[in-house]
Amino acid sequence: MKKQFKYKSKSVRRSLVTFLLVALVLSIFAVAPLITRTSAQRKQLNSTINTVRTDIPKPTYPVSKKVDQVDDYFGTKVPDPYRWLEDENSPETKAWVQQENAVTFAYLDKIPYREKLKERLTQLYNYPRISAPFHRGDTYFFTKNDGLQNQSVYYIQKGMNGTPEVFLDPNKFSADGTSTLSAFSPSKDGHYLAYGTSEGGSDWVTLHVMEVATRKMLADEIKWIKASGVEWQGDGFYYSRYPAPEKGRELTTKNEFQAVYFHKVGTAQTDDQLVYDDKENPQRFQNVGTTEDERFAILTVSERGKGKRGNAVFYKDLSKGEKTFSPIVGTIGDDSFGIIDNVGDKFLMRTDKDAPNGRVVLVDPKNPDQQNWKDVLPERTEPLQSVGTAGGKLFASWRKDVATRAYVFSLDGQLENEIKLPGIGTAGGFGGLSDDKVVFYSFTSFNVPPTIYKYDIAAKRSTVFRTVDIPGFKPDNYETKQVFYTSKDGTRVPMFLVYKKGLKLDGNNPTVLYGYGGFNIVTAPSFNSLRLALLEQGVVYASANMRGGGEYGEKWHEAGTKLKKQNVFDDFIAAAEYLIQNKYTSPSRLAIQGGSNGGLLVGAVSNQRPELFRAVVEQAGVMDMLRFHKFTIGWNWIADYGSSEANEAEFKALYAYSPIHNIKPGTKYPATLITTADHDDRVVPAHNFKYAAALQAGQGGDYPILIRIDTNSAHGASNTTKSIEQTRDIYAFLFENLGVEYK
Numbered sequence: 001m002k003k004q005f006k007y008k009s010k011s012v013r014r015s016l017v018t019f020l021l022v023a024l025v026l027s028i029f030a031v032a033p034l035i036t037r038t039s040a041q042r043k044q045l046n047s048t049i050n051t052v053r054t055d056i057p058k059p060t061y062p063v064s065k066k067v068d069q070v071d072d073y074f075g076t077k078v079p080d081p082y083r084w085l086e087d088e089n090s091p092e093t094k095a096w097v098q099q100e101n102a103v104t105f106a107y108l109d110k111i112p113y114r115e116k117l118k119e120r121l122t123q124l125y126n127y128p129r130i131s132a133p134f135h136r137g138d139t140y141f142f143t144k145n146d147g148l149q150n151q152s153v154y155y156i157q158k159g160m161n162g163t164p165e166v167f168l169d170p171n172k173f174s175a176d177g178t179s180t181l182s183a184f185s186p187s188k189d190g191h192y193l194a195y196g197t198s199e200g201g202s203d204w205v206t207l208h209v210m211e212v213a214t215r216k217m218l219a220d221e222i223k224w225i226k227a228s229g230v231e232w233q234g235d236g237f238y239y240s241r242y243p244a245p246e247k248g249r250e251l252t253t254k255n256e257f258q259a260v261y262f263h264k265v266g267t268a269q270t271d272d273q274l275v276y277d278d279k280e281n282p283q284r285f286q287n288v289g290t291t292e293d294e295r296f297a298i299l300t301v302s303e304r305g306k307g308k309r310g311n312a313v314f315y316k317d318l319s320k321g322e323k324t325f326s327p328i329v330g331t332i333g334d335d336s337f338g339i340i341d342n343v344g345d346k347f348l349m350r351t352d353k354d355a356p357n358g359r360v361v362l363v364d365p366k367n368p369d370q371q372n373w374k375d376v377l378p379e380r381t382e383p384l385q386s387v388g389t390a391g392g393k394l395f396a397s398w399r400k401d402v403a404t405r406a407y408v409f410s411l412d413g414q415l416e417n418e419i420k421l422p423g424i425g426t427a428g429g430f431g432g433l434s435d436d437k438v439v440f441y442s443f444t445s446f447n448v449p450p451t452i453y454k455y456d457i458a459a460k461r462s463t464v465f466r467t468v469d470i471p472g473f474k475p476d477n478y479e480t481k482q483v484f485y486t487s488k489d490g491t492r493v494p495m496f497l498v499y500k501k502g503l504k505l506d507g508n509n510p511t512v513l514y515g516y517g518g519f520n521i522v523t524a525p526s527f528n529s530l531r532l533a534l535l536e537q538g539v540v541y542a543s544a545n546m547r548g549g550g551e552y553g554e555k556w557h558e559a560g561t562k563l564k565k566q567n568v569f570d571d572f573i574a575a576a577e578y579l580i581q582n583k584y585t586s587p588s589r590l591a592i593q594g595g596s597n598g599g600l601l602v603g604a605v606s607n608q609r610p611e612l613f614r615a616v617v618e619q620a621g622v623m624d625m626l627r628f629h630k631f632t633i634g635w636n637w638i639a640d641y642g643s644s645e646a647n648e649a650e651f652k653a654l655y656a657y658s659p660i661h662n663i664k665p666g667t668k669y670p671a672t673l674i675t676t677a678d679h680d681d682r683v684v685p686a687h688n689f690k691y692a693a694a695l696q697a698g699q700g701g702d703y704p705i706l707i708r709i710d711t712n713s714a715h716g717a718s719n720t721t722k723s724i725e726q727t728r729d730i731y732a733f734l735f736e737n738l739g740v741e742y743k
Contacts, residue, residue: 056110056736058702062099064693065092071626074648078626078661085689088678089248093689097709100692104673104706111732113742117533118728122148124529125724127470132429132440132452133160136190139212141167150177150719154184156212167215173197178718185230185237186212188294192265194230194237200679201714202251203227203633207239209265222269226255227633231289233297233318236264238275238288251681255633256282260299276325283635291342292434294318298339299325303332304639305629307562307646310335315347315365328368329353341389343411348376348394350387356554358384360396360413376413383553385522390432390439391457397427401482402494402524402551406430406441408460417460423448424482426524430455440465445525446480446498446541449473470529477501478535480525485578488570491559494551495575496525497584499540510539510738511585513576517546517568518597519640520557530727537740540584546571546601548640562642563653569605576612588614591670591734595619596683596715603659603691606670615703615737616672617730620683620715623691625658626651631684660687663694668701671737673730677713685709703737 066081085093108114126147133142138159145152151170157163173179182205183196193212196205207222207230228240240260245253259277263269276299278284283305289298297318302311312332314325328347329337335353340360342348347363353370360377377387382398382405389395393416394409404427406419421427425445432439437457444450452466480498487493503509512534516523523545534541545551548560548568560568576592579585592613594602599621606616622628622637626644629635642650655661663669672695676688692707699705708729710722717723735742 056107056704059103059107059704059706061103061696061705062096064096064697073626073644073651073655076651076655078655080627082660082690082693085693086252086684086686088252088685096689096693100707101709104708107704107706108708108729108732111736113735114728114732117732117735117742118724121530121533121724121728121731123471124473124532125720127468127529129450129468130452130466132442132465134431134440135160135433136186136188136212139186139190141184141186145720148720150721151180154181168193168195168210170197174199176712176719177721178712180718183207183230185232187232187235187237188292192232192235194232196225196230198714200712201677201716201718202679202681203714204250204681207263218266220263220265220267220269222263222272227258227285227287229287229289231287233262233290233294236262238262238290238297240285240287251679252631252684252686254630254635258284258286260286260288285636289339290318291339293342296339296342296347297325300338301332304637305635307638307643308332308334309639311337313337313339313349315339326365328363328365340387348389348411349373350384352554355379356558357382358553360384360387360394362412376411377409383550383556386428386430388431389434390430391436392434393457395430395439397430399522399524399551402496402522402545404428404443404524408457419455419462422451424480424525426526444527446496446527446531446543447475447478449527449529470532473529473532479503483578485574487567487574489567491547491567491571493544493546493571493574495542495544495578497540497542498531498535500535500538503540503584505583507580507583507586508589509585510537510589510734510740511542511579511591512539512734513542513544513572513579513590513592514598515544515546515572515575515592515594515601516596516598517544517548517560517572517601519548519637520550520554521597522550530724533727533731534734537735537742539734539738539740540579542575542579542584544572544575546575548597561640562650565641565653565657568601569608569657572601572605573609573612576609580612587612589738591615591617591738593617593619593730594621596621599623599683599688600625600659604657604662606672607659607662607664608657610667610669613670615734616670617675617734618672618688618691619675619730620677620680621659621674621687621691622683623659623687624661625654626661628687631686632681634683660691660694663698665698666700667698669695669699669703669705671703671733672705673733674705674707675710675726675730676707677710677715677718679712679714679718682715706733 069080069083071078129145131143133140140157143152154168155164156167170181178200180198182198185194193210196207203226205225209218209220224244225241231238240258242255260275261272262275263272284303286301297316299314310333313328316322316325338350340348349363352358357379359379361373362376382400385397385399387396397404397406403424408416427443429441430439439455441453442450449468453462454465455462479501482496484492546568550557592602599618602616602618644651644654674688674692676685696705713722
């Protein structure tokens with residue numbers, strides 16, 4: 001999950017709905033029967049999986065004590081013997097972490113090419129990465145990383161062709177480079193900047209304010225911000241915060257009672273004005289944004305903790321001095337609404353109400369009932385990817401079989417032209433201000449590094465603005481193709497494959513199958529230079545687009561939620577079956593990988609079909625599906641997963657696939673590497689502590705079960721150094737267990 005939020009042009013677009021899709025991306029799926037095989041087929045698979053073995057002996061694991069903890073869910077007694085590992089501050093847990101890390105790194109240290117692999121990853125990552133620019137007046141901002149800097153640096157320049165100079169360097173936030181820049185929001189007149197910092201990659205944000213022209217830091221400091229935008233109005237901004245958590249429990253305490261405040265530059269946080277709160281509904285998200293002209297304040301409220309996937313939206317006209325918010329859509333259900341921009345007195349609004357693939361409507365806030373909405377961009381057969389305004393135009397993109405198609409419309413929805421993209425891949429950006437003459441967008445694919453394009457609105461023409469050059473990378477050496485396979489219930493599912501040209505379909509290729517499958521998130525084609533270290537060693541990389549994601553709109557998403565979560569696991573298992581049946585690989589050379597919600601995926605699938613895989617990489621997964629809602633912001637995931645406490649049917653579904661609760665002692669499980677970090681306050685480390693203890697105790701085979709616990713890091717690696725080191729250990733583990741002879 002990505003951690004850096006960049007608030008650039010249309011402030012309202014960074015509403016809570018968009019934020020949650022990125023920031024709270026997190027977990028998981030449901031029940032049902034397994035794909036069947038004959039006993040002869042299973043015997044053959046079990047024989048095949050034992051053909052590749054490591055020379056490193058099976059580790060001796062620390063003793064993980066068991067406690068007599070039993071919970072009652074609707075009359076079902078559920079043991080939780082590793083409950084003690086939920087207390088991350090206890091001496092026992094800290095000792096267990098040290099012992100587990102000692103075992104893991106002793107194993108990894110014995111892999112002879114591990115440091116050579118780190119050198120190669122460092123080479124592959126060491127190239128300049130520059131973002132698309134955005135501006136306030138004639139002041140342009142962009143980020144650049146010279147290659148191996150722990151954090152990207154913000155630069156500033158006058159005009160589009162001015163001389164860049166360093167503006168804000170997050171590498172100076174902490175000595176070890178693990179404090180990150182988590183918000184960057186210039187005021188609309190460009191006079192001030194509000195930026196956020198996070199320690200060790202935590203989701204907690206502290207805001208600071210500086211004068212842009214002088215670089216003078218002001219005394220303003222705003223704390224305990226999470227799941228929030230930073231939205232300017234005049235000489236102040238709106239933000240959302242939580243009450244200060246209990247000291248020592250900052251990274252695990254359940255986050256409730258979010259409230260919206262307005263901070264005026266130059267004042268103390270204690271003087272901030274309370275704008276909106278809701279004492280009756282502690283598990284609601286509420287954020288306020290402003291339109292580009294600062295005429296309207298837009299309040300977005302959602303309540304995913306009660307299983308509702310949609311939101312309500314309200315407004316007030318600041319030009320008239322209105323003090324209270326009036327409803328545009330006043331009821332929270334499963335439909336989503338987001339204000340794109342105002343056109344005079346009316347609002348352009350994106351919604352999936354009666355349009356699961358998304359549409360854009362024009363709404364008169366004085367007559368907001370649905371019968372008065374006017375379609376501007378009607379629903380299509382493809383899902384709407386993004387939409388925004390710039391230069392007096394509507395820029396909208398749709399996904400056609402996961403790949404982006406982009407178009408330009410007039411503000412009343414008349415098609416003007418398609419923006420031709422260079423191939424099958426992912427394009428994003430297209431944002432800007434109402435008087436812009438050009439907009440910028442990026443394009444990437446599995447074998448195409450991110451390229452920034454400049455689009456001239458009047459000329460309707462794109463030109464390359466910035467490219468990257470990765471030393472030694474030759475895209476023609478690799479092939480990317482999209483295939484479609486059939487899942488257990490007959491559903492057609494897409495998957496991307498990337499590999500070196502000349503691949504032999506002999507069933508003997510080491511393969512890594514990646515998946516996510518949740519929260520309406522799209523696993524889109526994108527470039528990762530570190531992945532080249534897999535491909536150049538002959539590894540096939542497969543990325544499956546299961547249900548639960550947003551690849552085909554809300555219906556595709558809904559088909560992988562709550563009681564239907566097993567569909568996601570079936571889709572992933574079918575992807576593995578496809579790779580085997582079509583001779584890309586075999587069970588003895590197939591690994592699966594997933595993080596966060598994808599960590600749940602690979603944990604559940606490994607339990608259901610252990611003979612199908614040789615190795616598993618489970619990163620920061622949600623592994624205890626009965627208790628995820630009890631920590632930090634986990635209650636937000638009930639909308640996708642359901643609740644073990646509020647609904648008996650959902651409890652049964654969760655219990656049927658929860659990775660921790662479905663480990664069968666004595667089973668020969670694949671080699672498994674689990675990763676987590678001490679500052680992960682999104683998916684707290686306890687999920688993976690308990691999973692590692694249970695899987696180590698249940699392993700009936702010889703393959704290692706290891707957990708790698710990072711420090712000063714969080715849901716994702718907190719800096720470049722840690723990212724490379726974690727990738728080194730994951731790839732070394734995969735090579736060792738897939739029988740790859742590292743060259």
